[in-house]
Amino acid sequence: MIPSVLPTYSRAPMSFVKGEGSWLIEADGRRFLDLGAGIAVNALGHANPVLVAALTEQAGALWHVSNLYQIPQQQKLADLLVEHTFADTVFFTNSGTESCELAVKMARKYWYDKDAPERVEIITFEGSFHGRSSAGIAAAGSEKMTKGFGPLLGGFKHLPWNDHDALTAAITDQTAAIMIEPVQGEGGIRPLPDQCLKGLRDLCDEHGILLILDEVQCGVGRTGKLFAHEWAGIEPDIMMVAKGIGGGFPLGAVLATENAASGMTAGTHGSTYGGNPLGCAVGCAVLETVANPEFLADVSRRAGGLRQSLEGLIAQHPDIFESVRGAGLMLGLKCKATNIDIVNAGYDNEVITVPAADNVIRLLPALNITEDDIAEAIKRLSAAASQIEKTL
Numbered sequence: 057m058i059p060s061v062l063p064t065y066s067r068a069p070m071s072f073v074k075g076e077g078s079w080l081i082e083a084d085g086r087r088f089l090d091l092g093a094g095i096a097v098n099a100l101g102h103a104n105p106v107l108v109a110a111l112t113e114q115a116g117a118l119w120h121v122s123n124l125y126q127i128p129q130q131q132k133l134a135d136l137l138v139e140h141t142f143a144d145t146v147f148f149t150n151s152g153t154e155s156c157e158l159a160v161k162m163a164r165k166y167w168y169d170k171d172a173p174e175r176v177e178i179i180t181f182e183g184s185f186h187g188r189s190s191a192g193i194a195a196a197g198s199e200k201m202t203k204g205f206g207p208l209l210g211g212f213k214h215l216p217w218n219d220h221d222a223l224t225a226a227i228t229d230q231t232a233a234i235m236i237e238p239v240q241g242e243g244g245i246r247p248l249p250d251q252c253l254k255g256l257r258d259l260c261d262e263h264g265i266l267l268i269l270d271e272v273q274c275g276v277g278r279t280g281k282l283f284a285h286e287w288a289g290i291e292p293d294i295m296m297v298a299k300g301i302g303g304g305f306p307l308g309a310v311l312a313t314e315n316a317a318s319g320m321t322a323g324t325h326g327s328t329y330g331g332n333p334l335g336c337a338v339g340c341a342v343l344e345t346v347a348n349p350e351f352l353a354d355v356s357r358r359a360g361g362l363r364q365s366l367e368g369l370i371a372q373h374p375d376i377f378e379s380v381r382g383a384g385l386m387l388g389l390k391c392k393a394t395n396i397d398i399v400n401a402g403y404d405n406e407v408i409t410v411p412a413a414d415n416v417i418r419l420l421p422a423l424n425i426t427e428d429d430i431a432e433a434i435k436r437l438s439a440a441a442s443q444i445e446k447t448l
């Protein structure tokens with residue numbers, strides 16, 4: 057008999073009833089150190105008092121009105137995002153894949169309104185992940201996500217990761233945009249070198265095409281800048297955001313320049329829930345915290361410490377781990393042992409990590425994880441590795 061929850065996930069057996077900072081707690085009191093943060097979502101940890109206050113205050117006043125009316129919290133969050141980023145305008149969604157939907161529509165409408173309706177093609181990359189909607193799976197294009205789901209949304213061209221020649225050859229007069237994650241998340245924490253991101257920007261400028269960055273996982277302070285592309289000193293035309301921006305409340309956004317957004321006039325897009333007062337009240341509290349330069353400097357400092365400790369961990373367990381890669385607090389441990397076995401051994405030792413492609417385990421802790429918790433995490437990861445070594 058089919059479970060009452062549609063069985064599209066194979067779930068670990070833990071069941072948490074409470075969170076405190078970087079800790080997750082089961083009903084019997086068993087405490088797990090959380091280095092996954094709900095897949096880079098709980099950017100400020102669990103039950104952060106500032107976010108709890110923002111949410112409960114708004115919950116007592118007003119939850120939802122729809123986008124038929126003015127929403128001051130949405131206006132405030134949009135203003136904050138415009139102030140702190142390249143963007144001139146923002147549309148709020150409830151998830152990353154909804155942000156992908158709008159990014160695709162926006163890029164195509166841009167060219168349609170420029171009398172180039174044949175420009176519909178969007179170039180994407182192998183190993184990418186843009187969510188599970190029809191546009192999201194067509195954009196990523198992997199067989200694992202698309203097989204069996206019938207005709208896919210057309211107009212995507214999939215290229216190998218980090219192959220500049222293939223990219224220049226792929227651009228035609230039907231190309232509307234290039235869509236890429238500055239640091240691939242699901243694909244195994246693969247950062248695009250700053251030089252390549254700069255090269256992409258130049259290529260887009262040369263051909264007049266739009267650059268769409270998917271910062272759903274790597275954005276909102278994760279890499280030590282508010283958004284990852286800032287490291288390369290470039291700006292996109294359109295950017296997809298979600299995960300960390302709501303700190304655990306479902307919230308996403310599409311940020312764009314005035315030029316890229318020019319086709320999206322009244323009636324061209326919408327969302328019943330997107331930008332609701334609850335989500336935006338929390339989003340404002342997240343952004344006011346994370347956009348603070350001191351907070352971001354702390355992320356980089358903590359990340360440096362964690363990365364150094366991970367190098368030590370690899371040296372201690374050379375049969376289990378191979379290398380560490382990533383940016384800021386978006387780190388991947390490339391494994392020699394099977395990544396899933398290490399994640400499971402982590403559960404036995406009460407530390408939570410997240411598997412990714414390319415035999416990587418992801419470390420995406422809360423951006424405000426304490427140094428004590430980082431030290432404890434390394435101990436637990438080492439214990440997990442030792443547990444596997446005994447079976448080799």
Ligand SMILES: *Cc1c(COP(=O)(O)O)cnc(C)c1O
Nearest residue numbers: 151152153185186187241272273
């Ligand atoms: C998680 C993720 C998405 C999809 O977000 P959902 O909220 O699950 O729809 C899209 N792009 C990237 C890079 C992601 O990591």
